[in-house]
Amino acid sequence: MSPQHNPAKRPLTLRDVSDLAGVSEMTVSRVLRGRGDVSDATRIKVVAAAKQLGYVPNKIAGALASQRVNLVAVIIPSLSNMVFPEVMSSISKVLDETPLQPVIGVTNYLPEKEESVLFEMLSWRPSGVIIAGLEHTDASRAMMRSADIPIVEIMDLDGDPIDAVVGLSQRRAGRKMARAIIKQGYRKIGFMGTNMPLDHRARKRFEGFTDALAKAGIEIADQEYYCGGSALVKGREMTKTILERSPGLDFLYYSNDMIGAGGLLYCLEQGIDVPGKVGLAGFNGVELLSGLPKHLATMDAERHDIGRIAAEIIAARAIGQEAPQRVELTPKLQFGDTLKR
């Protein structure tokens, strides 16, 4: 039955339902929340009345009275990097089994924006926070610390967590890739990445990468950075630039799979022997890109596990259960077709 027109032009309250059903507001509240003992007869009357009116409970009032808000703030740098929607979907899948609901905030990699998003979110008194990265302004850290709710920092492990942390060591991931590349005999290595000093995870991967090269007595032979625009196009352009400037390069390491894919397409068009003459590797394991002529070597960022585990920690703590404080995931190297093996 379609709800009756609401003549009062006033949001419906419990009171309206209680009047129609002929029971107290308290009883209506109990029925609608499924709490406490209510006789079947009453329950049916109340449900019918609520439905007939098209009553939608007011969570604002409910939350204020109960001091409980079943919201989980999820704070990520961007939606255009496919990694984050994927983390989100894992989080949603876990929270769907609980009364908790994710609320997304996007920071655009800006610490001040992160601070303001966090402030906004915390002012709704969520049951928990899942936030990307370990780098935050002092004020952000202070807010999270004093919020007295579970905080899970995700994606990265290299730093000081506020509370719980789920991720992988980005430095270690960079080192692992470097070692694999060296082991296959590549020596003249070029790097391409985003010009985003605030993408700390990319920065740490690069640091780990150069560290491991240095231990083998190798230095990055050339590098190139971009910002903005279509990553696929930029990958192609940077690859052209770097290969023309440094024809001796035998490996190209990209800070993400998207620019790696652009580079791969360029190399194939130019008839460059991949991975014989030049090897290529990216980072992330973006499923989107399987389907290219060759599979780009990459390292899985384990983002589904990260999202799942982070959400599980929040869900456990929300009901007073113990949960791990630190979960380290190990990224898997995928050789694909662009790294000799």
Next chain:
Amino acid sequence: MSPQHNPAKRPLTLRDVSDLAGVSEMTVSRVLRGRGDVSDATRIKVVAAAKQLGYVPNKIAGALASQRVNLVAVIIPSLSNMVFPEVMSSISKVLDETPLQPVIGVTNYLPEKEESVLFEMLSWRPSGVIIAGLEHTDASRAMMRSADIPIVEIMDLDGDPIDAVVGLSQRRAGRKMARAIIKQGYRKIGFMGTNMPLDHRARKRFEGFTDALAKAGIEIADQEYYCGGSALVKGREMTKTILERSPGLDFLYYSNDMIGAGGLLYCLEQGIDVPGKVGLAGFNGVELLSGLPKHLATMDAERHDIGRIAAEIIAARAIGQEAPQRVELTPKLQFGDTLKR
């Protein structure tokens, strides 16, 4: 200054700030909201006190008292189709200039999920709703109608809007593409799409497409559907399948750019003359994909304008201004390199 440790382990209230600053709660409230006349001296004291304590206002209580919630519910089917993050970012950009804040809900193309997401959202009494599509359950429509807030349905125009609507006629977009294809002399046309009966926009585009073909006395020569998996891979596989089954095809129309790109890569690998022997076209104008060896012909879904205008309508109505009820956008055909011209 880092906030003092909160010894009470109790969320801070206006009261705490008012005690520290030595003024009434009301004055603190005024300062923190920037409303009403407050002397500079008082303002400074209050701001200092709030900062020292690390006070974060409780929006739950504020919203209940003021009967105002500066949230805008944005309800979309998916985050993995890049179109929606792009719409989101346009919405955010507009709302950033206002006190309004977007809250994302994802329905996975399921009407029942849409209904429950909507219910959850409306129970927070948002200032407006932006929702993808014109197809909703009766209950969803009833909820939106009786919520007495601005509702903007986006992306599609072919149907009965609840309130305002911003989008393009998906049917017309399909027809337009069909006419362009026919005009270039293609006659044996294959179609590939998602197996998602609930993606009404894709369905309507297809209907418009076949309508226009029918008017020219042409029927779809073959078709192929997929669900799940990497769109790029699926596009490649379906293209192989359809071309082997129907070698006479001279045009392939894809319901989205991602599978179109997979098909394009396949054709190029096979050395098929594109667009000479076979023409290709997709839909959406996904910027992500420029950077492929050839540019896929496509039609811009105008999603940035859609997001911007939808948000502008909500923002205007939120402050009592008039706003358009219906905005039709005209998708532009981009020939790229895969459709003769």
Next chain:
DNA sequence: ATGAAAGCGCTAACAC
């Protein structure tokens, strides 16, 4: 199994 009263933390409205 149901109801009555108190109050969650804030703001509207009004008084001073």
Next chain:
DNA sequence: GTGTTAGCGCTTTCAT
């Protein structure tokens, strides 16, 4: 310019 009072619509707690 600042303070006081009375709720906002629910849920908690306690009474019956």
